[in-house]
Amino acid sequence: MADRTRMIDELTDLVGPAARAIVRIRARIVLGVAVVITLLCAFALAGAAVDDQKITANEGVARAEVLEGSTFFRTLVRFTVGNGDVRIPELGVAYPRGLTAGTSVDVEYDLTNPDRARVAGRSALTAAAPLIVVIVLTWAALLPVARRMRRRQNPRDPSRQ
Template sequence: MTETATRRTIRAVLVVAAGISLLAVLLVLAAWRNDHTINSDKGVATAEVLSAGALRSAVSFVTPDGVTHTPRLGVLYPTNLTAGQRIDVEYARSDPDLVRVSGRDVRVALVPAGSVIVVTWLIVGPVLWFLRRRRPD
């Protein structure tokens, strides 16, 4: 591998790792913004879990005005839910499709996002070390 190719490869690895890290940070910021929106205009309801998955769970709940809502993107922070379960949810009254499991907030996203960043750089570190060692003198 030539000096130029090695430099380009190193730069590409750094760009990919920085991009993954940035996406993880943006995920946390988006969760914080959603929490802020819910907290600023909070409604509370009891919801039924229609389907449960590790990344997305569908719920249905009725707001005080008698309207049934089934947010198309599911509920925020859906871990450990099971279909048929009844849970308390908090939602933005101005946007009832923005709903989270009661008692959960952005702190739930910190460990996964931090883990993605740490693992990314734990992989990138040795790759960069290897590429720099192979660089022609």
């Protein structure tokens, strides 16, 4: 029994400082998660804008069929490019909201890379609204949590309230 108690005490001495350090910085960890989510959304929007610019710079237009097998993460389409090749972009089509399998839709694609395609008339602005909602909800949820953690850590410090 004494050996077991000693082992528990040693484990507490070993893990205790790390656990206390995590408790001290947990509010910063929560805010760090919010910052990472915000940056990921910003990079996603920037990537969409770059793709749009590349499509617009070398634009081709085609009629595409929305295929079965589409998922929430990608919508597959099949279209014929100017030289007669049939393309099914591996990553799907950009801005697919509202498309259903079996329907036809106009797509704009990059003539230099036909696998880069978007639904005609849609742009990175289409992706902006959902990403902004994600950012707002992230901060609305995590900022109060971080503030509450700081208050619990330093209940007498009025600057943290």
